[in-house]
Each structure stands twice: as structure tokens, then as C-alpha cells.
Amino acid sequence: xxxxxxxxxxxxxxxxxxxxxxxxxxxxxxxxxxxxxxxxxxxxxxxxxxxxxxxxxxxxxxxxxxxxxxxxxxxxxxxxxxxxxxxxxxxxxxxxxxxxxxxxxxxxxxxxxxxxxxxxxxxxxxxxxxxxxxxxxxxxxxxxxxxxxxxxxxxxxxxxxxxxxxxxxxxxxxxxxxxxxxxxxxxxxxxxxxxxxxxxxxxxxxxxxxxxxxxxxxxxxxxxxxxxxxxxxxxxxxxxxxxxxxxxxxxxxxxxxxxxxxxxxxxxxxxxxxxxxxxxxxxxxxxxxxxxxxxxxxxxxxxxxxxx
Amino acid sequence: xxxxxxxxxxxxxxxxxxxxxxxxxxxxxxxxxxxxxxxxxxxxxxxxxxxxxxxxxxxxxxxxxxxxxxxxxxxxxxxxxxxxxxxxxxxxxxxxxxxxxxxxxxxxxxxxxxxxxxxxxxxxxxxxxxxxxxxxxxxxxxxxxxxxxxxxxxxxxxxxxxxxxxxxxxxxxxxxxxxxxxxxxxxxxxxxxxxxxxxxxxxxxxxxxxxxxxxxxxxxxxxxxxxxxxxxxxxxxxxxxxxxxxxxxxxxxxxxxxxxxxxxxxxxxxxxxxxxxxxxxxxxxxxxxxxxxxxxxxxxxxxxxxxxxxxxxxxxxxxxxxxxxxx
Numbered sequence: 070x071x072x073x074x075x076x077x078x079x080x081x082x083x084x085x086x087x088x089x090x091x092x093x094x095x096x097x098x099x100x101x102x103x104x105x106x107x108x109x110x111x112x113x114x115x116x117x118x119x120x121x122x123x124x125x126x127x128x129x130x131x132x133x134x135x136x137x138x139x140x141x142x143x144x145x146x147x148x149x150x151x152x153x154x155x156x157x158x159x160x161x162x163x164x165x166x167x168x169x170x171x172x173x174x175x176x177x178x179x180x181x182x183x184x185x186x187x188x189x190x191x192x193x194x195x196x197x198x199x200x201x202x203x204x205x206x207x208x209x210x211x212x213x214x215x216x217x218x219x220x221x222x223x224x225x226x227x228x229x230x231x232x233x234x235x236x237x238x239x240x241x242x243x244x245x246x247x248x249x250x251x252x253x254x255x256x257x258x259x260x261x262x263x264x265x266x267x268x269x270x271x272x273x274x275x276x277x278x279x280x281x282x283x284x285x286x287x288x289x290x291x292x293x294x295x296x297x298x299x300x301x302x303x304x305x306x307x308x309x310x311x312x313x314x315x316x317x318x319x320x321x322x323x324x325x326x327x328x329x330x331x332x333x334x335x336x337x338x339x340x341x342x343x344x345x346x347x348x349x350x351x352x353x354x355x356x357x358x359x360x361x362x363x364x365x366x367x368x369x370x371x372x373x374x375x376x377x
Numbered sequence: 378x379x380x381x382x383x384x385x386x387x388x389x390x391x392x393x394x395x396x397x398x399x400x401x402x403x404x405x406x407x408x409x410x411x412x413x414x415x416x417x418x419x420x421x422x423x424x425x426x427x428x429x430x431x432x433x434x435x436x437x438x439x440x441x442x443x444x445x446x447x448x449x450x451x452x453x454x455x456x457x458x459x460x461x462x463x464x465x466x467x468x469x470x471x472x473x474x475x476x477x478x479x480x481x482x483x484x485x486x487x488x489x490x491x492x493x494x495x496x497x498x499x500x501x502x503x504x505x506x507x508x509x510x511x512x513x514x515x516x517x518x519x520x521x522x523x524x525x526x527x528x529x530x531x532x533x534x535x536x537x538x539x540x541x542x543x544x545x546x547x548x549x550x551x552x553x554x555x556x557x558x559x560x561x562x563x564x565x566x567x568x569x570x571x572x573x574x575x576x577x578x579x580x581x582x583x584x585x586x587x588x589x590x591x592x593x594x595x596x597x598x599x600x601x602x603x604x605x606x607x608x609x610x611x612x613x614x615x616x617x618x619x620x621x622x623x624x625x626x627x628x629x630x631x632x633x634x635x636x637x638x639x640x641x642x643x644x645x646x647x648x649x650x651x652x653x654x655x656x657x658x659x660x661x662x663x664x665x666x667x668x669x670x671x672x673x674x675x676x677x678x679x680x681x682x683x684x685x686x687x688x689x690x691x692x693x694x695x696x697x698x699x700x701x702x703x704x
Contacts, residue, residue: 210392217396217680221645222672225664226407307522311646314524315661330525337532338539344532348525356520363516 105368112364118357122350126172135163137170138322146340156342158332168346171324175306175354178240178325182305185244187251187298191290194255195282199263209256212249220246225317236319243305251297258290265289292369299362303355310351326351382692389684393677398449400676401669405444408667410435410461433459435669448670457677458670460663466674470656474641474678476551477655480648481640483575488582489633495583496590497622500598511587518584527577527650534573548573549652574651578644582636589632593625600624627697631690638686641678 106112130137133154140161141153149156155165197208224242231238262268263286271281287294306326312318313327314334321328326347333344410433414426421429430436434447451458457466499508518526534546547553547569556566597603598621606616645657652658656678663671 213388213392214395214399217392217683218399219396219660219676219679222400222660222664222676222679223403225661226403226672230407303520310522311524314646315649330528334528334532337528338535348529351522351525352517352520355522356517359516359520 102365102368106364109364109367111360112368115357115360115364118353119361122172122354122357123176126169126176129169130166133163133166133169135166137166139163139166146336146343148340149342155346156340158343159336164342164346167324168326168329168350171326171329171347172350172354174236174319174323174325175309175327175351178236178243178309178319179302179306179354179358181240182243182247182309183298183301185240186247186301186305187294189244190248190251190297191255191287191294193248194252195259195286195290197252198256198259199278199282199286201260205256209253212252215246216249221312224312225315228312228317232320236323239309239318243308247301247304247308251294251301254293254297255290258293259286262286262289296362296366296369299358299365303358303362306351306355306358326354385688389688393680393684396680397452397673397677398445401445401448401673402441404669404672405441408664408669408672409437410667410669411437413461413667433461433463433670435461448673452677457674460671461666461668466670469659469671470674470678473654473656473659476653477641477644477648477657480571480574480578480653480655481637481644483571484578484644484647485582485633485637485640487575488579489586489629489636491579492583492586493590493626493629496587497594497625499587500591500594501617503595508591512591515584515587518580519588521581522646523577523581524646524650526580527574527647530573530577530580531650546573551653574647574653577647577651578640585636586629586633590625590629593628594621597621597625627694630697631694634690634693635686638682638689641682641686 135141135153141157141163142161144153144157145161146159147153147157149164153163153165155163155168158164158167193208193212197205197212224246227242228239231242268281268285271285276284309318309325310327310330313325314331316331319325319328329347330344330351333340333347337344410430411426414421414429427436427438431439434444436444448458455467457470460466460469495511499505499511502508521529531548534548537546538544549570551567551570552563553566553570556563558566602624603616603621606620607613611619641656644655645660647653648655648658649661656675659671660675662668663675
């Protein structure tokens with residue numbers, strides 16, 4: 070990442086002058102990034118959509134007269150009405166409430182998996198790139214091996230075995246197969262960062278290697294890591310959906326958007342409300358995350374400004 | 378250069394062997410083919426099941442290491458063992474690879490060519506209406522998981538059939554079983570079956586390739602050699618097609634090679650939803666039927682495809698782009 074981005078913030082920005090009355094401070098990198106992102110329409114769209122969805126997912130079930138898991142034995146597969154806002158499914162569950170609970174689970178899984186896998190990628194990549202030699206060989210070999218192993222197959226075989234441990238294990242398994250490509254990028258960047266003056270200075274002062282990695286190297290790649298974590302959120306949601314569709318993911322009584330889509334798919338034509346809402350929300354969620362990721366990349370990488 | 382290539386190939390080979398072994402050990406310890414016999418009626422005696430499992434080298438009473446040695450010995454001679462039903466895994470691979478290949482060639486080629494054409498044109502008309510529309514379309518498709526693309530198309534097909542009142546779009550299997558309609562009739566039947574899965578694949582590929590090609594094209598459009606081509610009197614069209622697009626295609630071609638290899642076993646979702654018996658859907662079917670040898674074979678096949686794709690795309694890149702060779 071180039072250092073020039075720190076100086077690209079517009080010096081005559083009105084809010085910076087308003088907030089900081091005493092010394093005329095040059096806006097820092099992150100405020101410049103924030104301002105650029107807020108000025109981009111697609112990022113705004115993405116943020117607004119995600120905030121709305123999160124609010125809806127957590128507040129919606131409270132407003133609805135129905136509880137999650139509650140069955141209405143007088144209404145099976147009924148179309149949306151005043152009583153059931155988004156209709157009911159084949160077992161009499163309220164589609165609105167289960168979709169909202171599924172949305173919660175998908176959002177949580179996406180976020181956790183992304184944070185976890187980016188963390189692993191940063192540590193593995195930074196250690197490999199900083200120490201090189203044997204450490205690098207071993208770590209990169211493991212990375213390559215993980216890339217070659219068919220992740221879907223391993224998830225599908227392992228998950229039934231670990232199913233009883235709950236969905237947090239599922240998060241760990243998903244994260245275990247998403248970190249490899251980022252780790253390779255991090256390694257490449259670490260190799261160039263470790264020759265920078267501030268890293269050399271720290272090393273000659275006798276700072277231990279792992280402190281250098283966590284205090285100097287990883288923070289200096291934060292922009293790459295943030296962009297990557299954002300992209301991983303959407304990949305995690307997509308993988309989760311695919312696995313849940315085939316029954317290898319979130320298990321009942323838990324629901325996620327993927328398991329709801331798979332329930333609804335068979336009756337989508339005759340009873341569209343069981344399918345349309347969950348699918349629509351999923352697409353909207355991933356789209357919003359992707360738009361934010363794309364905007365972040367443009368804002369953080371000075372060279373990509375003209376691209377989109 | 379040659380030494381480098383050979384070392385890389387050896388490394389790839391080791392990775393494939395380790396990956397396949399991992400998959401075998403995992404499958405052999407987690408999947409239990411014995412369960413398959415428990416639901417049969419009349420239920421076979423335990424001794425009969427043992428004998429049958431021993432014959433297939435799938436008996437969980439034999440130590441895992443012993444089973445692995447027998448299996449690995451066969452694999453070295455090119456035999457992937459037997460499926461749970463006793464058929465040869467090798468024969469099954471042959472049939473399924475052809476099925477997958479048919480689907481992937483059509484889907485990826487259509488999707489990639491559409492994507493390249495649209496992406497390149499969007500780059501030339503950057504910020505125009507076409508650019509905005511194609512970018513929006515690509516972004517939307519990228520947000521839809523492959524499973525959902527496949528299901529949505531299927532649901533749409535059911536709806537179209539309902540409205541039309543006849544079976545216009547087919548979404549199940551590769552061909553109508555037992556159809557006897559001569560050469561052209563069979564061909565037409567197969568085409569009809571191919572249409573929707575191919576569309577599902579091509580749609581996702583279009584989104585990826587159009588984004589990719591647009592970025593590549595934008596990088597090239599401002600470069601000196603395109604300006605020189607225009608300055609020496611070429612028409613805009615010729616300069617764009619012969620100089621800009623050609624250069625911008627190099628990374629796309631290598632990416633295409635890579636995608637193709639990865640797709641060979643990666644069309645799991647499309648194949649499964651449309652009930653095609655290809656390599657991808659075998660993955661799920663073999664787990665469901667506790668078919669240890671099939672799982673190992675599919676993993677090996679996937680690893681080989683990914684590695685071959687990575688290797689080929691590297692070689693192709695070096696061959697197409699002189700700058701890589703010099704540095």
C-alpha cells in the first residue's frame with residue numbers, strides 16, 4: 070500500500086475544519102477513506118441496506134405476534150395476510166419470523182467466518198513472509214495442501230460427525246477453508262514490508278520477531294485485510310447457503326437463509342412466499358456486502374480510483 | 378527454466394498424493410458402508426456383510442492402515458477400487474467425466490465469450506449507459522450463489538411450462554430415458570436437457586469474466602501502444618480490437634484455463650440441482666451412500682484438475698506474455 074494515500078485527503082474539507090477548531094490538522098488516512106466512501110453512491114446503498122437488514126432481523130421478530138418455532142395449526146402454507154405477514158410454511162411456521170431468524174444466523178456466520186479466516190490468513194502469511202526459510206516452506210506447503218483438498222467434501226464429511234457441537238463448529242470449519250488465498254497475498258506483502266525502515270529499526274533495537282509482526286507488519290496491511298474480510302463475508306454466506314441447501318450446514322431446529330431456501334425451493338411455484346423472501350434477502354445481503362467491499366477497495370487503493 | 382518446471386511438477390504430484398490420502402483416510406474413518414446393509418430386507422447376516430465388505434476392501438473391522446495399504450497398492454497401478462455396489466470406480470469416472478465435460482465446455486465457453494465481449498465493450502464505453510447496465514447485472518449475478526442461480530432458473534422453467542401448458546423447458550437429467558427418436562431426435566432431446574444447466578453455468582461465468590475483462594481492458598486502454606496505433610493511422614476499431622483487446626486478453630486466457638480446470642469437478646451444485654450424473658454430483662451422492670472409494674477418487678480427480686489448471690495457466694501465461702519470460 071502506498072503511503073501517498075495519507076496525503077490525498079482534501080485539505081479544505083469543511084467538517085475537518087469544523088470539528089477541530091484549534092490547529093489546522095490534515096485529515097488522517099481513515100477520515101479521508103471514510104469521506105470518499107460516504108461520497109460513493111454504491112457504498113452508501115450497501116451500508117444502508119445492511120443496517121436496515123440487521124435492524125429488521127433483530128427487531129422484526131419482536132414486533133411479530135409469532136415466536137420462532139411456534140406453529141399455527143390453523144394455517145398451513147397460507148399466503149401472506151395480516152395475521153402472517155409473509156405467509157406460513159408447510160408446518161404452519163410464520164415465514165416472516167423464520168426468515169428473520171435465518172437472516173440473523175446468516176449474518177452472524179458470515180461475520181464470524183470472515184473475521185476468523187482473515188485473522189488466520191494474516192498470522193500465517195505474516196509469519197511465512199517474515200521468517201522465510203523453513204517456516205515459509207512449511208506454512209506455504211500447508212496452504213497449498215488446503216487449496217488442493219476438496220473443501221466441500223471435507224466439510225460435508227466432517228460436519229455430520231461434529232453436528233452435535235452446534236453451529237459454532239460450523240463457523241470454524243468454514244473459516245478453515247477460506248484463508249488460503251489471503252494468506253498468500255499477505256505473505257507477498259510481508260516480504261516487501263520487512264525491508265521497510267521502521268521494521269529494520271525495530272529489529273535492530275532488539276524487538277522480538279512476533280512483536281514486530283503484530284505491532285508493525287500486520288497493522289500496516291490493515292487496508293488489504295479489511296477489504297479481504299469484507300469479501301470473505303460474502304463468500305462465507307455463499308458457502309454456508311450451498312452447504313445448508315444440501316443438508317450439510319445449519320441443522321434444524323436452527324435455520325439459516327440456505328436451509329430456508331432449500332425448504333422453499335420445492336414449492337416455489339405453487340407457494341412462492343416460502344421461497345421468494347429468503348432468496349431475495351440473501352441476494353440483497355451479498356450484493357450489499359460486495360458493494361461495500363468494492364467501494365472500500367477503491368477508497369483504500371489509490372491506484373484503482375478510475376476503475377469503477 | 379526446465380529444472381524449475383520439473384521441481385514444480387514434483388511438488389504438485391506430492392500435493393496430489395497427500396490430498397488423496399487425506400481424503401481417503403477421512404472418508405474411510407467417517408463413512409460407514411456397513412450402514413447401507415442395515416436397511417436391506419431381508420437383512421443380511423453379519424458374516425455375509427463382513428464377507429462382502431472384505432471383498433470390497435471396505436470392512437471397518439480391518440484396521441484402517443491395512444485397508445489403506447491395499448487401496449494405495451491398487452491406486453498405484455491405476456485402479457481406484459470398487460464402489461459400494463461393487464462396480465468399478467474407473468468405469469464410473471469415465472462415464473461421469475464425459476457428462477461433466479459436455480456441460481462445462483458449453484457453459485464456460487458461452488459464459489466466458491459473452492463476458493469478454495461485454496466487459497471489453499463496457500470498458501471502451503466507460504461510464505456510459507451500457508457500462509452501468511452490465512456492471513449492475515454482473516454485480517447482481519455475483520451476489521447469487523450458484524445453487525440459487527440453478528434453483529431460480531428451475532423454478533422459472535416450471536413456471537414457463539405451467540404458463541405454456543406443455544413441457545417446453547426440461548430440467549431433470551441428461552436425456553429422456555428410453556427415448557427412440559433417431560439421431561436428430563436424440564440430439565434435440567439432449568440439447569433440450571442441456572439448455573438450463575448450461576444457462577446456469579454460463580450466467581455465473583459471464584459475471585466473473587465481464588468484471589475481469591473490463592478491468593484488464595481499462596488497464597490497457599490508456600497505454601502508449603494503443604495511442605501509437607491510433608497515431609500511425611489505424612482506425613479506432615482496428616486499434617481497439619487488434620492492439621488493446623489482444624493484449625488485454627492474455628490474462629483472461631490464463632484465467633479461463635484455470636477456471637476450466639477448477640470447474641471440472643466444481644459444478645457440483647448445477648449438476649446436483651439438474652440431476653446430472655457428472656463428477657460434481659458424484660461427490661454428494663458418494664457421501665450419501667457411504668462410498669469411500671468414490672470419495673477418494675473424486676478428491677484425487679479434483680486435485681489433479683486444480684493442479685493441472687494452475688500449471689497450464691502458468692505455462693500459458695509465460696508463453697503468451699513475453700514480459701513474464703524476461704523477468
